[in-house]
């Protein structure tokens with residue numbers, strides 16, 4: 001079961017869980033409604049032949065680039081800088097544990113704990129960041145539509161993909177989960 005929760009305001013020790021007091025957990029359905037972020041489960045050991053992943057890649061066209069992500073300290077710094085991408089970003093965890101922080105509709109951080117087999121699809125234009133946990137054993141896969149992996153740092157409000165995302169978010173595009181999405 002994937003866990004997600006609203007974060008506290010502490011900036012120190014970003015690899016800790018950062019729960020609020022009392023903790024405020026978020027379901028994957030709530031996460032989708034407030035951000036458009038989708039969750040899928042994929043077999044981490046044989047993801048190359050996993051039918052869920054295959055179908056998603058075909059449906060969304062994220063097939064240009066697959067990057068095995070075993071981030072060093074410098075890359076981790078970049079991942080933890082708030083940013084968005086032009087197109088949807090697929091992130092699949094292969095080993096270890098990490099946290100995706102996603103901005104919700106009201107600009108609050110939701111922290112999503114991800115473990116092997118967890119795949120998040122983060123919509124283009126949605127601010128997010130990523131960090132590994134204290135075990136530092138994370139290995140993952142990024143599957144991208146863009147040939148260039150470009151991160152737009154906050155603020156980048158004038159970009160067309162951001163405007164489109166905001167329109168979708170506030171026009172109820174994510175209010176109802178799509179039928180084929182296997183939200184838990």
Ligand SMILES: [Fe+2]
Nearest residue numbers: 085089128151
């Ligand atoms: Fe990203």
